[in-house]
Amino acid sequence: MGEQKKEAIGAVAIKMADIVMECKNLWKTYGKITAVKDVSLKIQECDIKLIFGPSGSGKSTFLRCLAMLTSPTKGDVFLKGECLTKEGIDLNKARARIGFVFQHIWLFHHLTALGNVELALRRVLKLPKKEVKERAMQALRDVKMEEWAHHYPAQLSGGQQQRVGIARALTRCPDIILLDEPTSALDPELTGEVIDTLRDLAKKGTTMLIVSHEMPFAREVADEMIFFDEGTIVEIGPPELFFTNPQSERAKKFMARLIKKTRRE
Amino acid sequence: MLGGVSATLLISIFSFFLGLAIGLVLAFMKAYGSKPTQILIDVFEKIFRGIPELVLMLLFYFGIGFGLGYQFPNPFRNAFFTVTFVLGLRSAANQSQIFKGAIRGLGEEQMVVARSLGLSRLQSVIHVMIPQVFIFSAPGLGSEYALLVKDSSYAFIIGVVEMMAITDWIRKGTGDTVTPYLLAAFLYIILTFPIATWLDTWGSRRKKQLGL
Numbered sequence: 001m002g003e004q005k006k007e008a009i010g011a012v013a014i015k016m017a018d019i020v021m022e023c024k025n026l027w028k029t030y031g032k033i034t035a036v037k038d039v040s041l042k043i044q045e046c047d048i049k050l051i052f053g054p055s056g057s058g059k060s061t062f063l064r065c066l067a068m069l070t071s072p073t074k075g076d077v078f079l080k081g082e083c084l085t086k087e088g089i090d091l092n093k094a095r096a097r098i099g100f101v102f103q104h105i106w107l108f109h110h111l112t113a114l115g116n117v118e119l120a121l122r123r124v125l126k127l128p129k130k131e132v133k134e135r136a137m138q139a140l141r142d143v144k145m146e147e148w149a150h151h152y153p154a155q156l157s158g159g160q161q162q163r164v165g166i167a168r169a170l171t172r173c174p175d176i177i178l179l180d181e182p183t184s185a186l187d188p189e190l191t192g193e194v195i196d197t198l199r200d201l202a203k204k205g206t207t208m209l210i211v212s213h214e215m216p217f218a219r220e221v222a223d224e225m226i227f228f229d230e231g232t233i234v235e236i237g238p239p240e241l242f243f244t245n246p247q248s249e250r251a252k253k254f255m256a257r258l259i260k261k262t263r264r265e
Numbered sequence: 266m267l268g269g270v271s272a273t274l275l276i277s278i279f280s281f282f283l284g285l286a287i288g289l290v291l292a293f294m295k296a297y298g299s300k301p302t303q304i305l306i307d308v309f310e311k312i313f314r315g316i317p318e319l320v321l322m323l324l325f326y327f328g329i330g331f332g333l334g335y336q337f338p339n340p341f342r343n344a345f346f347t348v349t350f351v352l353g354l355r356s357a358a359n360q361s362q363i364f365k366g367a368i369r370g371l372g373e374e375q376m377v378v379a380r381s382l383g384l385s386r387l388q389s390v391i392h393v394m395i396p397q398v399f400i401f402s403a404p405g406l407g408s409e410y411a412l413l414v415k416d417s418s419y420a421f422i423i424g425v426v427e428m429m430a431i432t433d434w435i436r437k438g439t440g441d442t443v444t445p446y447l448l449a450a451f452l453y454i455i456l457t458f459p460i461a462t463w464l465d466t467w468g469s470r471r472k473k474q475l476g477l
Contacts, residue, residue, distance in 0.1 A: 069381055096383025106374045109475045110396045120382040123392060154476025172383070 018045045019081070020176045020207050021066060021098075026075035028058075028065050035061040036072070037231035043176065046205040050218045050239075053228035054254065059211045060103070062228070063178050066209070067098045080175055096124045099169030099177035104185050105161045107153040113140060113164045114149040117171050125172060139167040143197050159190030163197050170201075177201070179210040215262055219243060227251040269431035270452060272345070276417040276427065277456070279349045281410050284356025291357060292364030292398075293390055306361070313358035319419050321351045326423045348420040352413055359409055360402075367401035368394065400477060403468025407461035414457045428452060 021043045028036035035058040043049055051059050065072045068084050068091050077084045084094050107116050117136040121127050127135070140146045143163040153161055162182055169177055182198070183191040195217050201208065202221040212218060218225060219239045227235040227248070235248045246252045295306045313321070330341035340346045375397065379389035399406075421429035428449055435445040471477075 067381060069377060092380075092383050092385050094383075095381060098381075100378075100381040102374075102378065102381075104374070106378045108375060108378070108393055108397075109477050110400065119379075119392060120384065123388050124383040152475055154474070168382070 019043065020045050020047070020079070021209070022078040023066060023072075024076045024078075026062070026065055026077065027073045028061055028070070029073045034231055036065060038075075039232055041226070041233070043207060043209055045207055047224070048202055048206075048208045048210070048222050049224050049226060050222040051209065051211045051226045051228050052213050052218070052254075052258075053234075057229045058231035059228050060180050062231075063100075063180050063209070063211060067100050067178055068095060069100070092124070096120065096172055097175045099172070099174035101162070101165050101169045101177065101179040101182050103181040105158070105165045107161055107164055107168070109153055112150050112152055113145060113156065113167075116153070116164055117168050120168070120172050135171055136167075139171040140164070142170065142200070143167045157190060158186045159193045162186060162190075162194045166194070166197055166201075170206075176207045176209065179208060179212070181211050181213075183212065183214060213258060215243075215258055227254065229254075266428070266431055266435075266448075266452075269426060269428040270456070272420075272425060272427035273414065273417050274456065276345070276349050276352065276420060276425070277410065277414040280352035280356055280413050280417075283349065283353030284360045284409070284413075285406075287354070287357035288360025289364055289395070289398075291361035292368060293394070295361065295365055296368045297386065310358040310361060313355045314362075318351060318355050318416055319422065321355070322348055322419055322423060325351055344420065344423045344425045347423065348417065348425055352416055355416075356409060356413055359412075360406070363402045363405035363409065364398055366405075367398040370401050371397055397477070400468055400471045400475070403471070404465045407464030407468075410464070411457035411461045414453060418453075 019042050022041065024040050026036055026039045027034070037058075039062060041049075051062070053059055061070070064070045066077055068077065072085060075085070079094055079097060082094070083089070084091070107113075108119065111119065114133075114136055117139050118132050121132040121135055122129075137146060137149065140149050143166055145160060145163050145167060148156060148160060148164075153164070156164065162185075166177075166179075166182070179198070183194050186194065191214070195214060198208075198210070198217070199221060210222075222239050224236060225239050225242050226233055227242070227246070227250070229250055235242075235246060235251045237247075241247070242251065242255055246255050291306050291309070295303050298306075325341050326344060326347045330339060330343075330347060333339060334342075341350075371394065375393050376389055379393040380386070384392065417427060418429040420427050421433065424430075432445045432449040436442055439445070
């Protein structure tokens with residue numbers, strides 16, 4: 001854990017023990033295929049957890065279940081103690097409190113960068129016009145995109161688009177942000193600017209669950225790393241553990257491959 | 266002649282917007298609705314796309330309008346209403362197809378993102394899907410409008426005084442069998458071409474600009 005981050009956390013240390021998001025025995029199956037298998041996880045306030053693992057191992061599906069973008073087959077999801085998987089809950093309200101950043105970004109094509117960020121403030125939080133604009137501009141400033149506020153997604157580079165995507169997920173001040181491989185659709189030279197943005201968020205004590213294979217970044221900011229394979233958590237521990245001495249065979253193999261690949265790059 | 270032009274325009278515009286409103290609802294209900302809803306909409310589309318509009322107009326005007334008479338306030342006794350109604354529903358079936366293609370072309374993603382922000386399904390449709398669906402559909406809507414202007418000429422058969430009816434009067438009055446029809450043909454071009462072309466170019470320009 002970085003020095004700066006510790007300081008940031010110090011201010012909210014009292015709340016440290018609060019569990020923001022939790023899932024218990026979560027399953028997701030599509031017909032005969034099991035995408036997520038009996039996963040339980042707790043994420044505390046200001047926690048940064050990083051999920052990694054082979055592609056097709058169910059990481060994205062798991063994240064989508066947590067955000068209730070797809071309903072889990074079995075198991076429960078809790079957001080600040082409130083169960084999202086029980087009948088009759090207002091899922092729109094719940095989703096408004098969860099930020100989600102997508103791998104392929106998916107900005108709204110017909111809206112400018114500012115319009116993308118404003119939409120939820122205006123339609124979900126229903127804030128007055130002036131406040132919508134102020135908060136949206138602030139969010140763009142946070143990701144260093146305020147100069148591009150009036151550009152359409154098609155006029156932005158991939159990295160810039162993803163920064164707008166992050167701003168869009170952030171403006172509502174969600175309880176937690178889930179990021180699904182936020183850099184993997186980007187060229188290596190554009191990855192850096194997105195990573196910088198995430199680093200800034202980490203310093204501010206944002207609660208995040210990130211699917212990523214950016215190992216240097218993981219080592220720097222993650223409180224805990226989660227190795228995910230075949231739909232379930234194989235190993236969980238501090239980054240140092242994974243970099244020095246992963247316990248499970250599968251994690252060992254995967255880390256070796258990842259580190260080799262990172263060196264090549 | 267000008268009175269005829271305005272009747273033609275009114276039929277075309279009213280039926281276009283009637284078709285737009287119903288067509289949009291049908292397209293989204295078909296995209297996100299349950300299986301029975303989808304089948305029901307399919308049947309509606311098949312009926313209104315499969316039966317010639319002339320047959321439908323005569324059926325509604327004579328069959329319902331005169332067949333059922335004054336047993337209840339019967340709007341189908343009004344020829345203008347009947348024509349607009351039939352063309353509007355036929356257009357709804359067509360426009361629903363156009364919009365459905367656009368929804369499919371746009372893909373699931375925009376909807377997923379909108380929902381992830383906490384927007385309800387209806388809000389996502391209104392604020393995210395529809396503005397983009399229109400851009401995709403613009404060229405198709407242009408030709409649909411042209412189709413309506415042309416098909417509004419059937420109205421003269423059940424006695425609406427529109428362009429064709431007046432053209433026919435002029436032919437009868439003057440005995441000239443060429444000029445009135447050439448004039449009508451020219452006016453139909455004027456009424457269809459600019460709007461259809463404008464929608465087409467607007468759509469392609471927006472599409473390019475937004476990288477769709």
